[in-house]
Amino acid sequence: MAVPLACAAPALAAPDPVETLATTVCQACHMSDGNSVVPQFPKLAGQQATYLEKQLADFLEGRRRNEVMEPFLSQVKARDIKELAAYYAAQVPGPGVVLDPELAEAGRRIYEDGNEGAGVPGCEACHQLQGEGNVRYPRLAGQHQAYTIQEMLDFRSGQRANDKGGLMRRISERLTDEEIRAVAEYIAGL
Template sequence: MTSHTLLRIAALAILASPLAAQAGDASKAISLAGNLCASCHGEDGNSAIPNFPKLAGQQAVYLLRELKDYKSGKRQNEVMGPLVSGLADEDLANLAAFYASQKPAPGTVTEPSLLPVGKTLYLKGNSASDIPSCESCHEVDGSGSGKFPRVAGQNVEYLLEQFRLYAAGKRNNGTRVMRTIAERMSEKETRAVSEYMASMP
């Protein structure tokens, strides 16, 4: 069995694991989102700042996990950590529900010439370097599922930074699968698949 196959099995096993999301109330987070999050992520979660993630339409389970990881320090970020440190778990769940309910805006492609390469990587992976397809976890349309985030329409620079953090071992929350994939991808492959993700509606 190849390591490519093992990575796919590991990813699918995580996808099938029970989800322990705390249901949030989006209506209770409107004020909090506007006061605390909008300056970086936009009023509706569609950040216009390239290195900040779009949150609109993101999976609520994923958002809640990330917010809790920022709060606990499992995911390190000098801005997000202090920002959520004083919030109750109920607040985090409400924020996750709020952004999940927002309509995602189309992404911006910066290097269209890389889209064919990115599409192939996203849908088929690269068997030569044991890189599995992205759609195995993030769905064919990039919408994500449960703990696996929506990547469709995401900001390219944000995606690139996450690949770099995974490859360098500096993003330790989430799955080992992503670190392994990021370590195996070339700079061109990382850019290409990020561009393709951004192009997805």
């Protein structure tokens, strides 16, 4: 007589399929602990879960496009989004690295006060003084300079257009290339 399948289950639970997704698929770029080491790929560790959920849904539904990300999307199902977001939100972010302290100081002024002449708001209002974000706005702290710069340029060109009310598109239009580099440098050290 065959043993019922339920009785044969191992004492240890099988690996969570979503965690497996993170550690086998996402890890290639973002790393299993979300602390990506390649500057073009964003760090996800400690990112706001609400932001990750929205971005994943936007990727799956075509509101955000990225040619590097696209081949991997077929392995992400809509039902996995919430858990996958929670997984990366729960990872511990590593320390950020500032490469150019002088540039970072110029970036701090923009981050905290904006640019009054050009009508750029301070980033800290939404993304918070230490860049941790909140349930409505993403964490920026410690992000790679190259990724932040690329996203700002994509917002400015309209290549990325999934921001609330077009706010990031309008703000990025008001920033110079040098200001974008500066603020990205400051964010990297938060």
